[in-house]
Amino acid sequence: MTTLFDQTIPQFSKMLGNLDAWLGAAVALAEQKKFSPDVIANSRLAADMFTLIQQVQSACDAAKYAGAYMSGTTPPSHPDTETTMVELRARIATVRAHLETVTRESCAGAEERKVSPPWLHGAWLTGADYITQVAIPNFYFHVVTAYDILRHNGVALGKQAFIGAMPVHT
């Protein structure tokens, strides 16, 4: 049976790897067009939306907190200090390494766990509802918006780069 862990941690890590590759494509475009890649890093789709830097930081946090809430642990602190593409890609690598330490076993019982993030002010969601209705949509919100900022700035990406590798059988 697929568990909440299977639905999230390995897939979130894969998507963060895809995101890293998209940032690599942005850096390559910047080199080719002779502009600083950090122009794109500071781009946003609306004045009151997050920059690419903030979208990547938020995607990393969404993945990290999903693991923490499923396993009832406190995640490592990753201050939002990144200002460059190089630092952003290092943040992704750090979070992906951390996600390797989150195991199916450590997330046992996640479905019924009470999840009470600070922004719920003491109220709580079941682990299952938190993952399905908050963690997954919020993670993809930031990953897709990062993708959209890159595409809006001319980085050549397509649906295959978005989805990434698939475990196909023949």
Added chain:
Amino acid sequence: MTTLFDQTIPQFSKMLGNLDAWLGAAVALAEQKKFSPDVIANSRLAADMFTLIQQVQSACDAAKYAGAYMSGTTPPSHPDTETTMVELRARIATVRAHLETVTRESCAGAEERKVSPPWLHGAWLTGADYITQVAIPNFYFHVVTAYDILRHNGVALGKQAFIGAMPVHT
């Protein structure tokens, strides 16, 4: 135990309901600013990306096909004929009504089912891999990009409008 059905169909329907509300906010902005809402309906974030109309159609199809592949059924045909916000919102209502007919029981065994969409040219994914690695990311890709197009065009939405209602306990 949460099933693949629980992870997708009710949540996809909720998100499509959220999307419908965002389109309503776009229509209200257009009325206030005296432009046609169909200007936004035909907006896109890059010349080689889908328009809002196409993003909404694709989100509807992603939800519909997830149900079809999980239950081994052929989904109803919904030709992509919409050109206006009114028609788009009707498409969403049609798909949400269809999703009501997809049940947990009809999706029993979905995890091990062979899913072989035409674009895999005869190859296949397990139902579990298809849902986690294709259906969910692809659904959110189109929903979030629709949201991003709306925000880029000045529609006032926030994270709460994105996530929608949550089954909180106190």
